[in-house]
Amino acid sequence: MTCFHEHQASLICMYMHCMCRYKSKAPMEGVETQRQQLFIDLAKALWIPSDEKKQKPSLGTFALCETVKYSDGFILPSFHVEGVGELRLPLCAEDSAKLRSVCEQAPFGKGSATLVDTRVRRCWQVDASKISFPGVPEFLSKTVQGLVTKAVASMGLVGDSAQLEAHLYKLLFYEPGGHFSVHRDTEKEKGMFATLILQLPTDEGYTGGKLVVKHHNETKKFDAHMVSTLGFCYTVFFADCLHELEEIETGTRLCLAFNLVKRDCSLDPRHMEYISNRVGKVETAFQLWMEEASQRKIDVFGAKMAIPLQHKYTEGNLSFSGLKGEDSVVAELLKECRDQNGEKWLSVHFCLVTKYLLDEGDECYTEETLEFKNWTQLDDSPPFEAIEKLSVDMEKETIIDPFNDEPDDEEYAGARVEQWYHRAMLVVWPKLLSMAVACEAGVSGALDQLESDVETGHPSFKDGLHQIVSYCENHAPQAWHDVQVYKPIQDPVTPRLLNLCIKSSVLEDAMRILQLLAKTVCYETSGSLRHEASFKVGLRNFEVANVVSSAIQVFGWDSLSPLITSLVKECALTQGEPCAQLAKQLISIGIEDAGVIVAETTFKVFESLITDLESHKMPEFSWHQPKAKLPGYPGIESFLRGPLEKYVYKGGGGLPAMRAFGEKHFCQWRDRSINYGYSAIGTPDGRGQGAFCVIQKTRRVYERRVDIWRVEQARLNRLKLELEKLRSLVPRTNPVNPTSFFSASASGERKRGREDVEVTTNTEKRPRSSS
Numbered sequence: 001m002t003c004f005h006e007h008q009a010s011l012i013c014m015y016m017h018c019m020c021r022y023k024s025k026a027p028m029e030g031v032e033t034q035r036q037q038l039f040i041d042l043a044k045a046l047w048i049p050s051d052e053k054k055q056k057p058s059l060g061t062f063a064l065c066e067t068v069k070y071s072d073g074f075i076l077p078s079f080h081v082e083g084v085g086e087l088r089l090p091l092c093a094e095d096s097a098k099l100r101s102v103c104e105q106a107p108f109g110k111g112s113a114t115l116v117d118t119r120v121r122r123c124w125q126v127d128a129s130k131i132s133f134p135g136v137p138e139f140l141s142k143t144v145q146g147l148v149t150k151a152v153a154s155m156g157l158v159g160d161s162a163q164l165e166a167h168l169y170k171l172l173f174y175e176p177g178g179h180f181s182v183h184r185d186t187e188k189e190k191g192m193f194a195t196l197i198l199q200l201p202t203d204e205g206y207t208g209g210k211l212v213v214k215h216h217n218e219t220k221k222f223d224a225h226m227v228s229t230l231g232f233c234y235t236v237f238f239a240d241c242l243h244e245l246e247e248i249e250t251g252t253r254l255c256l257a258f259n260l261v262k263r264d265c266s267l268d269p270r271h272m273e274y275i276s277n278r279v280g281k282v283e284t285a286f287q288l289w290m291e292e293a294s295q296r297k298i299d300v301f302g303a304k305m306a307i308p309l310q311h312k313y314t315e316g317n318l319s320f321s322g323l324k325g326e327d328s329v330v331a332e333l334l335k336e337c338r339d340q341n342g343e344k345w346l347s348v349h350f351c352l353v354t355k356y357l358l359d360e361g362d363e364c365y366t367e368e369t370l371e372f373k374n375w376t377q378l379d380d381s382p383p384f385e386a387i388e389k390l391s392v393d394m395e396k397e398t399i400i401d402p403f404n405d406e407p408d409d410e411e412y413a414g415a416r417v418e419q420w421y422h423r424a425m426l427v428v429w430p431k432l433l434s435m436a437v438a439c440e441a442g443v444s445g446a447l448d449q450l451e452s453d454v455e456t457g458h459p460s461f462k463d464g465l466h467q468i469v470s471y472c473e474n475h476a477p478q479a480w481h482d483v484q485v486y487k488p489i490q491d492p493v494t495p496r497l498l499n500l501c502i503k504s505s506v507l508e509d510a511m512r513i514l515q516l517l518a519k520t521v522c523y524e525t526s527g528s529l530r531h532e533a534s535f536k537v538g539l540r541n542f543e544v545a546n547v548v549s550s551a552i553q554v555f556g557w558d559s560l561s562p563l564i565t566s567l568v569k570e571c572a573l574t575q576g577e578p579c580a581q582l583a584k585q586l587i588s589i590g591i592e593d594a595g596v597i598v599a600e601t602t603f604k605v606f607e608s609l610i611t612d613l614e615s616h617k618m619p620e621f622s623w624h625q626p627k628a629k630l631p632g633y634p635g636i637e638s639f640l641r642g643p644l645e646k647y648v649y650k651g652g653g654g655l656p657a658m659r660a661f662g663e664k665h666f667c668q669w670r671d672r673s674i675n676y677g678y679s680a681i682g683t684p685d686g687r688g689q690g691a692f693c694v695i696q697k698t699r700r701v702y703e704r705r706v707d708i709w710r711v712e713q714a715r716l717n718r719l720k721l722e723l724e725k726l727r728s729l730v731p732r733t734n735p736v737n738p739t740s741f742f743s744a745s746a747s748g749e750r751k752r753g754r755e756d757v758e759v760t761t762n763t764e765k766r767p768r769s770s771s
């Protein structure tokens with residue numbers, strides 16, 4: 001028997017892939033570069049380089065083929081088939097015919113269907129229930145078990161009969177032309193991880209019929225025809241590996257197919273030695289992430305990373321011991337990573353991801369969706385409640401792209417193509433950042449967890465709070481997403497966060513939250529969050545106002561006043577009533593000075609805008625169009641900006657040129673006043689070299705100025721009414737003079753545009769209230 005081992009450097013391919021993926025995205029920014037370097041280092045540390053794999057056969061292979069030695073105690077002189085009787089081995093021609101008479105055509109699975117199609121599979125089968133071994137009663141329990149124990153050792157697994165079983169599945173019988181085209185074996189029962197094909201001898205033997213097994217850029221070709229007349233041989237491979245039985249050219253091939261099922265195998269102890277020698281490399285690759293995480297930051301490396309697995313896995317069949325081949329080594333390496341204090345620092349999980357691609361073929365419509373499921377914890381980290389809601393950013397968080405090869409399923413209908421990719425990944429995050437990851441599955445779930453930690457006085461509670469606040473700073477659109485899009489006056493996040501700060505007296509985080517509320521946050525331009533380009537959380541409602549007031553009560557006005565005043569300045573115009581409520585609440589709990597400052601600050605924002613708008617007078621008519629732009633025609637541009645109504649342009653080129661000129665720049669149907677700041681009509685006239693274009697201004701630019709002024713006046717009236725209402729909400733008190741801290745930017749506001757007051761404040765520099 002020979003094995004043509006077409007070994008390709010799978011690991012090198014992975015690196016190359018890693019590099020290509022990042023190269024295409026030049027220029028890389030600093031943060032991106034750092035993260036991608038970590039991914040490359042990590043890939044090198046985690047996967048066993050192919051040359052090393054060859055030197056370490058103990059690390060296991062995905063497929064092997066061995067002849068059976070009689071010295072191993074293997075004897076099988078005959079077997080029994082229901083309806084035929086005893087068949088002696090090697091199988092003679094007469095018995096072949098008898099066996100054939102009770103066989104049925106072997107089907108294959110496609111999706112959930114079972115089909116018979118001899119173009120895909122030409123093979124005869126007899127069900128296991130009809131096969132027995134009366135001459136060797138311990139054939140299945142001992143003989144085959146012995147083979148299997150030995151075989152899986154070569155795949156890097158240790159398991160005795162309690163953990164590992166070989167279940168006879170079918171007898172397979174091939175005649176000339178028999179074959180099975182490329183496929184993966186379905187997991188026919190829970191725990192099935194590999195297939196064992198035991199080849200039995202026939203008098204005729206066979207030629208052709210090589211078994212080709214592929215896994216992750218590696219291909220093995222097994223040719224067992226030489227032993228097909230005399231002895232036994234077996235082939236074992238992980239069931240998810242693609243494999244194919246090439247056509248039988250002559251003779252007959254007889255096999256028993258077994259499902260290898262494992263309950264709870266452990267890693268080969270030789271693996272453990274490899275792992276303890278290798279884990280240092282992985283820890284070194286993680287070094288920078290470890291440092292960042294120890295500061296509870298997620299700015300550069302993010303909160304989690306995903307490592308795609310090499311084997312395929314199906315739903316509901318997962319545990320650490322369910323991992324196959326090198327995947328189990330990689331998982332163990334990750335689990336074994338330790339920090340400076342010798343503590344295991346990573347939380348290791350498993351998930352399945354399905355990518356669905358739809359291409360309608362007309363270049364107009366393509367769809368891509370990702371679905372994550374089967375989240376399974378592989379270590380003893382505390383359970384994570386909302387884990388099913390977690391997803392992975394396939395661009396930023398996976399160390400290599402898992403979708404760079406063939407899809408698992410494809411369907412065509414004309415030009416329309418649908419594709420499915422099923423992949424498995426390990427997803428890791430620093431245990432220190434578990435709250436930040438919990439936030440990704442939903443801030444409200446993370447808050448639930450934190451609130452119960454507070455109740456039980458969990459020591460890491462402050463740490464968790466810190467992480468949630470960091471998450472909100474880095475992902476404000478996600479943290480307040482639903483609210484922003486669907487219920488703009490609700491805020492289920494801020495009051496809970498501030499209350500947690502208050503309960504645990506964490507001033508620093510309270511300050512970060514107040515600062516965040518005042519900030520303008522931008523949505524990312526891609527993805528589903530395109531609803532609004534930017535937004536401020538601000539003070540959305542009375543509940544938020546009241547909890548802010550409690551924070552002032554607990555932490556003191558002195559420490560919070562700069563943040564509060566800039567928050568009020570930022571949101572007074574759109575959230576006037578909650579601002580007034582904050583003032584009212586402060587006054588009612590006896591922090592009167594602070595209340596007055598909040599109220600005055602709010603009113604001042606309105607007043608300065610009102611003063612500004614009142615200074616705008618109804619524009620008087622003139623032909624000036626001061627914002628006119630006409631590049632390439634400076635003379636006409638200055639005419640447009642100036643006081644004259646009419647201009648005669650002699651551009652040369654005859655009447656057609658003048659006509660084209662007029663149409664391009666001064667067409668009455670295409671009003672350019674919005675984009676180019678002018679409005680005029682061009683009328684070509686004259687002939688030959690004497691042709692010209694009369695440019696006559698229209699009133700459109702002026703009318704637009706008047707329209708804008710009208711809108712402003714309407715706004716002015718609304719603002720006055722609103723201010724009046726706000727004043728009535730706050731109880732009268734002796735005014736504190738807030739101008740000392742307010743005046744600086746108030747004059748700046750007046751000069752600003754009409755649309756909005758943008759108060760830019762630098763909280764650090766702003767002098768504190770001295771009241």
Ligand SMILES: O=C(O)CCC(=O)C(=O)O
Nearest residue numbers: 172180185197211245257
């Ligand atoms: O006959 C063989 O060696 C392989 C058959 C096979 O792949 C199958 O039955 O799934």
Ligand SMILES: [Fe+2]
Nearest residue numbers: 183184185243
């Ligand atoms: Fe198969």
